[in-house]
Amino acid sequence: MNETINRKASLAMLESMLLIRTYEEKAAAMQAAGQAAGTCTSIGQEASAVGVVSALSMDDLILTNHRSAGHLLARGADPARLYAEVLGKASGYCKGKSGSLHISVRELGVVLTSTIVGAELSLAAGVALALSMQESSAITACFFGDGAACEGSFHESLNLAAVWRLPILYVCENNQWQAFVHRRETMPMDRIANWAIEHGIETATVDGNDVEAVYRAAKAGIAHIRATGQPYFLETYTYRVRGHYEPDDQSYVDKNELAAWRTRDPIDQLQAKLQLSASEAQALRDRASARIEDAWNQAVGAPYPAISELTKDVYA
């Protein structure tokens, strides 16, 4: 399937990527200024988040991980409430109990976010099982990294999804890094999709920095899931441009590799493709900045949770 994407849709994806980039840059800057705890930013990977999430319907469910801001913002999360969560404020999506690492937003269908790498893969099987038991037509999109693919739960999840025909869109964001270890040190091949093929699952590996290509591939994967009832595996091949978390001096990163990927920035590429004038591009950036500044200020001004919150939400 080769879905055409009209200019309006592409512009919307550009705006979404800009919002994510601006959000992450602000979070990193505030960490550096000592005003926020460190976060795992998704800078450089915006196309993967926006391309996939744009291809989903609102009743589809999403599981994500520690590097979730892109997925959440692409889904429509309020940056003010995300920052509030990062700052441990009561208005955060998890009342400040999560912090940046495990932000679930059930009202947006972003469920069971866990920072235990590989947990998303286990949990996605159950989420998809429930959806299929309930005869829902929704699918479950599970975002995880190349590092998560090294956990046993990766194979356990794919195998169960294949034999139980679970409607899961696996989205492996292969960003070449597993915290401070290069992916190359952890596996003999480049493409994680190869492992999925051996589980009998249809796959595609796509340029994860080309948002339109990601969108099209996600649409095709979703169509496959709906047509066959089988899971689908989409690998977005991309790069973690900043450190694992803030602060991280990236002293262990190959400078040439980083520089090469920087020239393939997903935002710059789409902007060039859409042939935006300098002033049009600037206007988009200004709009994102204004929204992010406002969100940050709201979060900073928000109150902390009452101490009585400490012992709430432990049991149902």
Add this chain to the structure above:
Amino acid sequence: MQQLTVNDALGQALAEEMRRDPKVMMFGEGVATKRQELLNEFGAKRIRNTPLAEGIIAGAAVGAAAMGMRPVIDMLFAPFLTLAMDEIVNSAGKLRYISGGQFSFPLVAIAMTGTGWTVGAQHNHNLEAWFVHSPGLKVVMPSTAADYKGLLKSAIRDDNPVLFFVEMSLSYELGEVPEGEHIVPLGKATIRRAGTDVTLISYGKTVRACEAAASLLAEKGIFAEVIDLRSLKPLDEEAILTSARKTGRVVVVHEANRMCGVGAEVAAIVAEKAFVALRAPVLRITSPDVPAPSSYPLELAFTPQADTIAEAAASLFTAQMEEA
């Protein structure tokens, strides 16, 4: 004396033990990246990065330990130990016994834990008591840079699997570490502050809170003895009982939650073996039974603080308590 961060004290212990014994090796997620100096000195065979997979990291350590190596594994944050529970608890902890003593497992699993970095419940979980409750394992949780170094060296030399917990909020704190060979034996507590009236027993960073509480109590004329357990298994019963018999009042403090925590064991030992010396009930000051929150004020409220400890200790001197 040299001033080292806890992290550097651990690095020094690792380097010294690797120099001393070629069987010592270390691996884990990012070990070779983060301990570059060890990689440079000992090479890529002995210092390894691993794939992101705790089960196989621990399993490989257990297998290698049984066959003559002395692996040290970095499990990063304590909650990730749950992905290696089978290898640590069922294999390292039991295969010696169920094989009739044919194997031993000289390995060390290092993991960070504790409040202070607002990382939330999936990076911070004081689950040390789980391992205390598992036969065949030893458990260590020091509070000073010198003890981190000396106990890690002992843990590496020990022929049993040792869980070695590091308080993340202490990792970059400077402390005095004796020059030269510095060994602290497993299973020995230490008195951080001598006193006569009440014993504050703790481990990890709440030892600091106990020391601060002892200062607050001294202002009221109450002289608290502060005991740092350092090793949770073996547990230094002798040190606990000697102090309990001397003061007749015991407060056990830890950040792990109360129910079935190490404090419960300490209280039971005191009740069983020093009952007649007690002049008041044994108290426990712990975190509540909740996952560690991220939000700063909640994290602070979760963590035992000096004033609460001092208040609890002072309450043991009221007439009611004396009767109880």
